[in-house]
Amino acid sequence: MTRRSPSALRRAALADLEGLRARHPAVFRPSWSRRAAVVGTLAVILGLAAFAMVRLDFSLLRIVHGLHRLGEFAGMMLPPSAEGRLALFLSALGETLAIAFLGTLTAACLAFPVAFLAARNVVPNPFLRFGVRRGFDVIRSVDVLIWALIWINVVGLGPFAGALAIACSDFGALGKLFSEAIETADRKASEGVTASGGSRLHRVRFGLVPAVLPVLASQVLYFFESNTRSATIIGIVGAGGIGQYLTELIRVLEMQQVAFLVLMILVTVALIDLVSGRLRRAIIGGPAH
């Protein structure tokens, strides 16, 4: 934004500031109650922050020292290079994408039918709805890494456990989003189906599903994007993908290869963002058949 030269109005107003103050006292009067509220909120926020910093052992010395070492690491990262392991990294990246895709799609397929049970306009029984919702909440509140640890116990180390972990944690999140989308769907179509003699299943199939499908598809794409990010880390606990190499290389301070891996992840995620952004716009903008 360019700074413009002060206008004539501003100059006149500034010259007559005292007069303005006298004529419109209400505008210039400070509102003490609002100020007290602002100061109080700020005091609470900052007080809690100060308490947290003391409790979590923040020390300036450590930060300065650490920043110094971070600077060293940044120097070691240049230039990023794969050091002859490009094929290995690419296959790990492919595995990561496969985990994300598999997990998201499985979660979507499982969450789709269950989400209808949690929607007010499909299931009038509040107990069933409440139960399904809390179930989603509980599943959602467990992090992907924890799910990965649990599934590793069942199917062993490897990408399969990662895909199952993503499927589980997304099942909760997608179920919640899906049921909200179903609840906000336009009622006219399903009322029309009821009026022409359709049963409850007909109402869902012809009144609700066509209306919500594009919204759900766009949410699934969005989750696929964010899952490619989380799929890069589940290797940390041994559930496959590029995270395995990333962890190892960080631990042995092979910073050039770390930088290369991070760049690979950045480029991949940017590409997927681009493609799925296009797809989402096409789905939302296109005809809802």
Place this chain on the structure above:
Amino acid sequence: MTVRIEKLPPERERTLLAAYSGAVASTRRRTLGVFVVVVALYLLAGWMAEVRPLTFLDNIHNFTAYLGQILPVLTLDNLPADLAAWYWGLPKWLSLLGETILMAYLGTLFGGIAAFCLCFLASANLVRSTAIRFCARRFLEVCRTVPEVVFALIFVIAFGLGPMVGVLAIAIHTTGALGKLFSEVVENIDMKPVEGLTGTGAGFLETVRFAVVPQVLSNFASYALLRFEINVRGAGVMGFVGAGGIGQEFLVAIRNFYYSDVSAILVLIILTVVAIDLGTERLRHHLLGREAHA
């Protein structure tokens, strides 16, 4: 009242029916095509991720068995003592949980402040210079794309073990995530106050302070609360890499097969996350509702 329905002339009816079935058939073909592509990709992904459905079916009883193992032995006649035995480490776990929540809080606060400072630079309606906007956006993207656990891994080596590392990692990731959401909010504001202030000769900072901030503050707070909830979940696993919080204790319990500890800590984490989820949702509705009334 009877309504007579005029039948269409047969020729007209035939053409209309043909057009209709043609349209339906083309939609069906397209749906089928998309379906086939998705299924093919799914199978390919399954092959790449080494999915073994048979092993899965063979081992699925492991899952239920595992769930059975981690559940504590609770008997009705000895309930208080059983509960006490299940939660033998409650004081330690509660203090670790408190640490986790504080980590999420500080991370959200620092990240929120950084995002607040950066988001105005990344908004197309306030900053005309493409170079500044490009740099701000790319920076936010890098912060957002690299997962917080990766930051934590690097920081643990640089700063040493401890919750401070977790806070820094969460803060950086939050900067990226919130910065993007904030700048989207800023790009959707009403531009009239901005034009008014620019007209009176205000500079960039004055415009932001008096024309933009009052419009966006409640939305910002709502997004920050949403992020806080996500960060509580994220802070719970920071301990996996030694960055503080309850994660370390949980990892130890899982790796050493302290079965009842696993369920005890898991239940604590779930309860905390659900409680914070409900609390922040209330607050957010309150904030957004106030804006809607104003």
